[in-house]
Amino acid sequence: MRKILYHPLSLSALFVINFFGTIYGYYWYRFQLAETPWYFVLFVPDSPTASLFFTIVLFFILQGKRAPLIEALAMITLMKYGVWAVVMNILTLIQDGGLDWTGYMLIASHGLMAVQALLFAGLYTFKMWHLVVASIWTLHNDVIDYLYGMMPTYGSLSTYSHHIGYFTFWLSIICILIAYYVVIHRSKQYSSLTTRT
DSSP, rough: HHHTTTHHHHHHHHHHHHHHHHHHHHHHHHHHHHHHGGGGGGGGOHHHHHHHHHHHHHHHHHTTTHHHHHHHHHHHHHHHHHHHHHHHHHHHHHHOOOOHHHHHHHHHHHHHHHHHHHTGGGGOOOHHHHHHHHHHHHHHHHHHHSSSOOOOOOOGGGGGEEEEHHHHHHHHHHHHHHIIIIIIIIIHHHHHHHHHH
């Protein structure tokens, strides 16, 4: 399975998918970005920026290189915003009694974002300091979103913004801890085992 996933053809296909998905994601945010102060623009299109990080990671891997800081940013944000969008759309479905086709498309595409973050964890090379920097970025983004009101618009759920902000903060923490355990902790365990043998 890993041989297929990590094969250059698979990585190239994934690069193309994420590249065009990222472009579409920024296009999706065009209306909100048009109303966003310039100094917050970087922190508004969360999901496309997450897929942009992963696209950059794939580009480097295909070139036989590594970008560990971008890897840490990609892993955390892909998981976070992938899960976040799935949860928000399911809550919208429950509250409104239905979704249009874009809602179901967002559930599928963002669910796959979170899955690919974990599927390709075996390729990541980031260390603790990369994870710390990526964590600061992620939590800072939460502050911009929910303290300065730059969070993504989510229609009928807007009245629950404080609850959503609280959920988002803890989702960030959980994703950071998963990234630490899956990449750094396991790497330490592997190094320890190889040293003993």
